[in-house]
Every structure is written in structure tokens, then in C-alpha cells.
Amino acid sequence: MKDKCTKYEALFTFRDEQELNEHIQNCEDCRLEHEKMLRVSELIQEAKPYFKQKRKDFAKVKVACALFMLLISGTTLGIINFNTDISDTLKYGTTLSAEDLDFPVDSYGLISLE
Numbered sequence: 495m496k497d498k499c500t501k502y503e504a505l506f507t508f509r510d511e512q513e514l515n516e517h518i519q520n521c522e523d524c525r526l527e528h529e530k531m532l533r534v535s536e537l538i539q540e541a542k543p544y545f546k547q548k549r550k551d552f553a554k555v556k557v558a559c560a561l562f563m564l565l566i567s568g569t570t571l572g573i574i575n576f577n578t579d580i581s582d583t584l585k586y587g588t589t590l591s592a593e594d595l596d597f598p599v600d601s602y603g604l605i606s607l608e
Contacts, residue, residue, distance in 0.1 A: 499521050
């Protein structure tokens with residue numbers, strides 16, 4: 495019974511292509527292994543564009559999420575900064591009036607000038 499040749503991996507990894515091809519021509523086991531490697535390589539090349547496109551699509555989704563969060567946070571902070579009632583409610587728990595700020599006010603809550 496013939497033992498299977500195990501030189502293919504070492505030749506493929508550490509030797510030059512010419513030496514590998516010479517051994518493949520003489521050894522049936524290594525020729526079959528080389529054909530399997532070529533088929534796997536073809537499958538990888540066939541699937542490569544799919545994975546590149548998938549990576550690009552995922553990058554686009556990440557950019558869209560970042561822009562969406564930037565838009566939402568900017569809008570929220572803008573509303574809070576320009577609307578003093580919301581800002582006062584968040585900071586003090588209630589809206590502040592002119593009377594709370596110790597301005598002289600009349601019975602309607604308007605600032606009175608004397």
C-alpha cells in the first residue's frame with residue numbers, strides 16, 4: 495500500500511513555483527491537492543466582489559446612522575437652547591418668570607417701570 499505524499503503544503507508555502515510545478519507533474523497526490531486548491535481559489539475570487547460590496551454597504555449604513563444622530567442631537571440641543579421654557583424646566587424643574595428673577599412686576603406679571 496502506497497503512502498500519501500505530504501510534500502504539497504511545504505512546497506506550496508516555502509518553495510518557488512517552478513519547483514512546485516515539477517513535483518506536481520510527477521506526483522498524483524499533489525496534483526489532486528493542487529486542483530482542489532485551484533477550485534477553492536476560483537470560488538474565493540467569485541465571492542470576493544460580494545463581500546466587498548457588503549463591506550461598502552455596511553460602511554454606508556454606519557455613516558447614515560452617524561449623520562442621523564448628529565442631526566437629531568443638533569436639533570434637540572438647538573430647540574433646548576432657543577426655547578428658554580424647556581431649558582428652565584430641565585434645569586430647575588419649572589419655568590422661571592420675571593418675578594422669580596426678582597424683577598419688579600405688576601399684577602399681570604409684566605415688568606413694571608417706575
